Amino acid sequence: MGSARAEAAYLRALAAFRTPTLDLLHGRYAPFVVAALSIVFTVDRPAVEISDAHAEIAEILDELRATGYDDGERALPVGSAREICRYWVRVGWLVPQIDGDVEVYRLTAHAVGALEITGRTAGGRTRVSNSRVRTLLEAVERLSDHAETDPVERRARLLRERAALDAEIARLEDGLADPVDDEQLLEEAENVLHLARELPADFTRVAESIKAMQRDVVADLRRDVRPTGEVLREYLQRGQHVMQSTVEGRAFAGALRLIGDPERIDSLTEQLHSLLAKPFTRLLDDEQRRELDAIGRRVELGVEEVLTAQRRASRVITGQVRTHDPIRDRQVDDLLRDVMSGLQAWTRSSSPDAPVEPLRSLPMADIGHLRQSVSDIRPPGAPAPLTASDEEAEFADADTRAWGGPRYAELEAYVAGLGDRFDLGDAFRAQGGDTRRPVDLVGLLEIAHRNGMSEGDEVSVVEALRPDGTTRRFAFAAVTARTAKEHDHD
Template structure:
């Protein structure tokens, strides 16, 4: 039995150390990796554009190299781009597209490794009253949730109510809240930080499970192992309800009912702000204060990360279902297999490959060697002056634009200043059309006008004999008579 237990324990340890989490913490460059990821990714910066990450990581590496090797610093070789690509290969970074920008995000393994590193380097772990009470409260809540005996459930609820009533009576009688002392409040705050550090890894793990489910759905759809109709019905349903397709997604859906309410997030932010203003908060160091202040934002970003992964998975699955073509997918798979087989054939040392000495020529037939002259053979005829045009139908000219020549002649015969509406009323009928009112306003604007506070109304006469009334702000215009005299 001892041997079997030892072998099982050793197998579990080997499996644990083979995960990217412990691989990150146990590697040769572990201190550098933890420091760099901590700088690149913060509670308010869950994703970093790839180009920015490469540049910032290169600056960190240059700064550490310039600082010397006094502390036996181990910094990987290569550029920031090379190091980031290696981290993606090792499973510490994840590439994805957010708002049409390619970004890096921490994987769940990297988040968990940073959490372990931060918890270990943040001071000793204390078995505090707060942490034990959290455990006891969780066990008690679990016991209450699993209780099926109504009598025992009622007895426990009555006991809780009696304690609350006693506390209410004590506060009402004494008029004092009697908060805990600063040391106990500090323990409570450290317990809150301990719980908050576990959230990012949980959120990232849910998002990655959704991505894995998405890849599984697309792979099954491409295999076309079942009738197309059956595949479409099943996976369209999974696309509509993707959050219920994994155990992690179902757990997050339950948590979302608690923390997904914007009012609850706002209340959490206000509570944290109030805690930081309490006297006991001075016992926290600057990093703990910043971490406590960012708890609300960390929860909000975690929820956004999972919901974004859900939307992305639904979009990809729906797009695959809409564009699914079994014949085309099978052809692509066959082509890829042929390419891979050909590459394997070239990989041996004794393989003979005929070089390509020239590219094949395509037969295009006879191409035209000349083009026609795009210049016109002669210049177009000059435009005919309007006075020489003979209109077939005079009614057509009557429905045209303003008659500026007649309007200018009419305005020149008026006083130096005149009321535009009164002038329009006395204009000849042939020039009292609606378009001529616009032309008269244009001439008034050109020669100078003054707008009054009143409203003027005029009646315009159309060529077919119908009339139309117009209202506009009163205008005192100037004629061109004075300019003509000059």
Template sequence: MTTTRAEAAYLRSVTAFKNPMLDLLHGRFAPFVVAVLSNVFSPDRPAVAVADAHVEVAEAMDELRAAGYDTEDDRRLPAGSARDICRGWVRVGWLSLQIEDDVEVYRLSAHAVGALEIAGRAGGGRARVSRSRVRTLLDAVERLARDAETDPERRREALLAERAALDAEIAALDEGVIEPLDDEHLLEEAENVIHLARELPADFSRVAESIAAMQRDVVAELRRDARPTGDVLREYLERGRHVMQATPEGRAFQGALRLIGDPEHIDDLTDQLHAVLTQPFARLLTIEQRRELDAIARRVEAGVLEVLTAQRRASHVITVQVKTHDPIRDRQVDDLLRSVMAGLHRWSQTKTPGRVEPVRTLPLADIGHLRRSLSDVRPPGAPEPLASDESDVEFVDADTRAWGGPHYAELEAYVETLGESFDLAEAFARADEYTRRPVDLVGLLEIAHRRGLAEGDEVSVVEAVRPDGTTRRFAFTAVTAVRTTETDADD
């Protein structure tokens, strides 16, 4: 079916009016929305804490009701609390809810910024078709034509003509000839600058929102990606690092950032605006116009910061999501959430759903004792004593305890029978075969060390017997154990 011109135009208009910006401007409570948003948010205050915004909106509603702007016959204010109104604005896309420095804040969306800018221009009168505005258009067209020119000769001619005009102006200044512009013309130039600057906040917000939307798309796509984590890791990390190039708005912003991203450029812009405001013609500007001129540099700086913050946040979120990506776990969580929602839907459809007791506390796991200090390496309490009853001990092939450590009890009892001093090698050779294992030699040396040792110049050699009957010879410096008395220790 062929669409007529009228029908096509009507469909375009219907689509346009679905835009949140136009929805804000033509809604029933549009004057209230524009007034409150313009009071709560400003170029110097782009983000407002949620609690503060609710208080300020409530105060504005009380003041307007007290002034008689909301009566039973003429409802000009929306119903509900300030919190409900702000949350509604978030749902329709006029405000965005973000977390900054662990605080929940509201920010104007690009649609709301554009609507406020349109309302401000309409309330301040229609823009004039001035020489400055036409000159801006002609300069933009001329620059576009020059940049699009591919013929080197023509581009060279255009540059030479531009240089000749500059040389003529410099020569006139050298001769002292200057043609000062009248105040009316300078006023037109200032109004044109203000007009151009008013569009910047909405442009910056659109870039930040396009990056946030791209981040949400990437995360959603990642959750749907059934490939193994190793296959998607490199791809999505690369998208996170180059998040700015992922949207047309981001690529355009990168080009603009080369002009305004340097702090020196912002400082130069601030100095130039201050110099303009000190000129005699500035007295013709209204207080609001002077304030807007003075705030241009801060608007640019805040807009750049907003976009760069959105870029860092998107890169961080994508990177974290990729590192924790687990397709199986994600599908399990999605299935669980869908089953819960389906159960709630079925329950809500019953005629008498009844009362559901809320889960006020989660069950606690009985984990006994938690360490309270990481610096304390000692256990929280003494361990239970080892059982000494060997009646229920059974070994399948052999008693593996024979391969354990030294038999200290037997060795201590054996040493007590050796007198005040003894040679370690001779004592080990005369010990029972059960206590002549290699580890028992170490245990005997430890006991002798506690009593006192005297090393000689000779070398002692002993033969140790392992539990399986094999032997092992050890050589060491001759050692004599001498019992140390308390008097000897004092001396």
């Protein structure tokens, strides 16, 4: 039994030391890697343009070499900054991405975790403080409360909490508030910093899990041979619910309900600024004060990173599904396999210096005989002109002209007989049934606007009659309109 436990523990340790995180910390140039990455990538600068990163790392190398840090334990990597960054990409510490129109570097979750480990180690003491233990106890108590299924027990616990709060409120009302000493406040601040240092790696890990899921979905889609309709339904659903497709994504979705509200982020930032103005913060060093001030920004950037990865994955999966063509994908895959097989066969049967005949032109497709003439595409004659006579109109089912637009001719003739000025609401109410439709009210407003109109402070309410006998009531600012004759005279 003991041998099995030892072997399992040893295998877990071997797996841990194969991760890029511990590989970074145990490499020969680990101090330089940690220092360079911590300088180039900051809380407010999670992505750096590739050309800028190369220039800054080259400058860091030059400064350290000029100071004499390039011997023994303080050895620096050889090669240009470009080669060093490419190596970091290859071993999983940096990841290149397209951000808009430029290519940028981002830290991977392994690199962020390594920077956190070195930051905690170099940051001084890690104490078993009252704040640290209370955080653990409260977390265990909250877990126990959420796991409790007995409503009586949960109610009793809530009543005990309310009694404790009531007692504390009574003490404050009696003026018996006990001030908390600066040493305890310092312990709690250090605990907050300890918890905050773990957030960037957690956010990056969620974003990377979404990207890995995206790659797996696209690869699975290319190998999928099911009917297109079935494929579309499944993969479109996965694209729309990408956050629920990974364990990390589901956990983040729950956390997002707490930190996704911009007002909560603003409140957190205000609380941190208020804390930095308290007297106990003089016990914090400059680096700790900067970290405390940056917690809100760190949370905001982490949420943005995950949501950006979610939107990109949804867009990529949806785009791949919409262009999914199993037959074409299989043809491309078969063609690539044929090319690779031919290349492998050629390399086995030829020497390294064997000449290669280039392909100077693509083979011509045999398309048979094309037609050399076509019939005249012009119509034999012009269509008959449209008629404006209502009597000659023919309808397939029923006369639908009553549902058409405003009857402008009748409306203009009606307006011409209303005098120099008229109230548009009164004029509409006085009309007959054929020109008292909702569209005729619009036409009447159009004629009034064209001839000149003014709006009053009162409200006109009219009732329009639709062709099917139903009525609609409309309210608008009272309109006094002029006739066309008076408008022309002006």
